[in-house]
Amino acid sequence: MSSSTPRPDDEAVEAGAAGRDFIRDIIDEDNRTGKHGGRVATRFPPEPNGFLHIGHAKSICLNFGLAKEYGGTCNLRFDDTNPLKEDERYVRAIEEDVRWLGFEWDAEFHASDYYPALYDFAVKLIKQGAAYVCSLSDEAIRQYRGTVTEPGTPSPDRDRSVDENLDLLARMRQGEFDDGTYTVRAKIDMANPNMKMRDPPIYRIRHASHHRTGDAWCIYPMYDFTHCLSDSLEAITHSICTLEFENNRELYDWFLDTLEVQYHPQQIEFARLSLAYTVMSKRRLLRLVEDKYVHGWDDPRMPTIAGMRRRGYTPEAIRAFCEKIGVARRDNLVDLAFLEYCVRDDLNPKVPRAMAVLRPLKLIIDNYPEGEGETLTAINFPDDPPRMGERTIPFCRELYIEREDFMEKPSKGYFRLAPGKEVRLRWAYLVTCVSVTKDEHGEVTEVHCTYDPESRGGSPADGRKVKGTIHWVSAAHARPAEVRLYDRLFTVPSPDAEEDFTAVLNPESLQVLEAFVEPSLAEAAPGLRFQFERQGYFIADPDGTKDRPVFNRTVALRDGWAKLAKANVTQG
RNA sequence: UGGGGUAUCGUCUAAUUGGCAGGACAGCGGAUUCUGGAUCCGCAUGUCAAGGUUCGAGUCCUUGUACCCCAACCA
Numbered sequence: 001m002s003s004s005t006p007r008p009d010d011e012a013v014e015a016g017a018a019g020r021d022f023i024r025d026i027i028d029e030d031n032r033t034g035k036h037g038g039r040v041a042t043r044f045p046p047e048p049n050g051f052l053h054i055g056h057a058k059s060i061c062l063n064f065g066l067a068k069e070y071g072g073t074c075n076l077r078f079d080d081t082n083p084l085k086e087d088e089r090y091v092r093a094i095e096e097d098v099r100w101l102g103f104e105w106d107a108e109f110h111a112s113d114y115y116p117a118l119y120d121f122a123v124k125l126i127k128q129g130a131a132y133v134c135s136l137s138d139e140a141i142r143q144y145r146g147t148v149t150e151p152g153t154p155s156p157d158r159d160r161s162v163d164e165n166l167d168l169l170a171r172m173r174q175g176e177f178d179d180g181t182y183t184v185r186a187k188i189d190m191a192n193p194n195m196k197m198r199d200p201p202i203y204r205i206r207h208a209s210h211h212r213t214g215d216a217w218c219i220y221p222m223y224d225f226t227h228c229l230s231d232s233l234e235a236i237t238h239s240i241c242t243l244e245f246e247n248n249r250e251l252y253d254w255f256l257d258t259l260e261v262q263y264h265p266q267q268i269e270f271a272r273l274s275l276a277y278t279v280m281s282k283r284r285l286l287r288l289v290e291d292k293y294v295h296g297w298d299d300p301r302m303p304t305i306a307g308m309r310r311r312g313y314t315p316e317a318i319r320a321f322c323e324k325i326g327v328a329r330r331d332n333l334v335d336l337a338f339l340e341y342c343v344r345d346d347l348n349p350k351v352p353r354a355m356a357v358l359r360p361l362k363l364i365i366d367n368y369p370e371g372e373g374e375t376l377t378a379i380n381f382p383d384d385p386p387r388m389g390e391r392t393i394p395f396c397r398e399l400y401i402e403r404e405d406f407m408e409k410p411s412k413g414y415f416r417l418a419p420g421k422e423v424r425l426r427w428a429y430l431v432t433c434v435s436v437t438k439d440e441h442g443e444v445t446e447v448h449c450t451y452d453p454e455s456r457g458g459s460p461a462d463g464r465k466v467k468g469t470i471h472w473v474s475a476a477h478a479r480p481a482e483v484r485l486y487d488r489l490f491t492v493p494s495p496d497a498e499e500d501f502t503a504v505l506n507p508e509s510l511q512v513l514e515a516f517v518e519p520s521l522a523e524a525a526p527g528l529r530f531q532f533e534r535q536g537y538f539i540a541d542p543d544g545t546k547d548r549p550v551f552n553r554t555v556a557l558r559d560g561w562a563k564l565a566k567a568n569v570t571q572g
Numbered sequence: 573u574g575g576g577g578u579a580u581c582g583u584c585u586a587a588u589u590g591g592c593a594g595g596a597c598a599g600c601g602g603a604u605u606c607u608g609g610a611u612c613c614g615c616a617u618g619u620c621a622a623g624g625u626u627c628g629a630g631u632c633c634u635u636g637u638a639c640c641c642c643a644a645c646c647a
Contacts, residue, residue: 021586047646047647049646079647082646082647084646142643146643147643148642185645192575194574195574204645206645223646226647243640246642247577248642249576271578276583324585324596326585327585328584330577330579330585331579331640334597335583335597337598338597338598341598342597349610379606383611426606458606469606469607470607471607531607531609533607535609536609557610560608560609561608563608
């Protein structure tokens, strides 16, 4: 078959739908064989012990996306079985993030909703002789478990009678015992080569208040026991999780088989997302927040959904990213450039342009009348002028330009401003540098130019070509603004591999600049996005005030000159 | 050293199930441009290794190698 003949799903891919992957293959096959009666029911099951990150976004897009594509359902389920680490605050943050990403769940559940049912299942297991109450300490349990190469040894309580187990469980539940004195364990196989099958604990005593059930319980079910049964109770068809739960699947199936539940969902594992130059475990992210390496869960440097939102990323960009990286089972480390591409690609057509000077250098037009000024017209979206209209910008004799846009001794290929060189001031005039003034350190403090009055708007009357165009703001009208530049949080691609990941934090991940912005930007409401021409995409931050807006750089523009300059340097 | 997994351009990911190894990002070159942006065109780069089966192997077989996960009363 010719390669130019489109395959059936090529159109779907082009239409923006997610691509093919092994999970969709499994579902197609299940639908073909009628395994779940053609039903597709997924769930996104976060533990409310931290904020969601980009790795969760991948899972969210997968689970909700599958439900949408197959006309199924997707629940939001909080896996809240550990009262010590969980909090209502995280529940609210997670709900907000999922909605912001553009998904709405069919039903919201909490594992804690199932505590009574789960307790009954534990009783049933005991009655079946498939679980027992164990009095071993956590250390003892660990020792009895053996190692990966040596079998474990049975707990002395393994053959406790059903009646005694039932009595002990009831008393555990009544609060008769202290934390750590007893656990309920599944009775499986202490010599099983799969460590997860060596009589895993399913209930532990924790005299702690739960954010939803308060003090109603002092015993809490554990993950393996809770998760499969929650899935079953919700009649989930495809229980999608990450690869590290692969060993748990045998246990997942064991509980459901042993308890002979009506619905036996299928657990399917996929490789979690790793993003270069950041960490993705909630444990480490929590550490960054608690030890104040960042300013909170929503710090724009964080890989959290909240951080990316504040940074200016859009839900569309994040969704596109999650679809483009695909779903597979091999370990991966996704390039930061790929995420940034998705962000630029989304922002480029929908964000208006503006001018801001981040590192100001004064430019004086010697032949422009002192004390006079004029108003020029700038187009908000040059690639499609009618679409976002135009705005006016004030111009006068003294301006600020970017320090980077002037070089006293221009290097090869530099076509911005330099002594004797002519450039275009964006939307304004052509200017030629005639002299510079310097301070006592030899630092250039002012650039003097003459302008061509016949080039108003930026087009010279004689049609001569000027290679360089630079941005500027009128010194008399410029508004001060704080600009926050973000860089990768870590200096190495895989900080997780480091002994101490905090040792490789990037000290320059945040740079705060005192910038000048064009007047139209002064009152930008928080959340408004702009492309500062030639620099990048920015979003107005809630920290801004009426007289002093704050802009976060979402992502820089690709910089061809920086690349060229770097190549020149390495060449010698 | 036990068990469970995974290996395809630098990166992410496909390959109609044994039939020309494709796409995207990154890179490089060119065109174009009032953003060194965007856009357009083009180029280069890959099947973990060694054997075997076959007209034909990324795909099947054998033997290796590398990496990931599992010994929390976390999820």
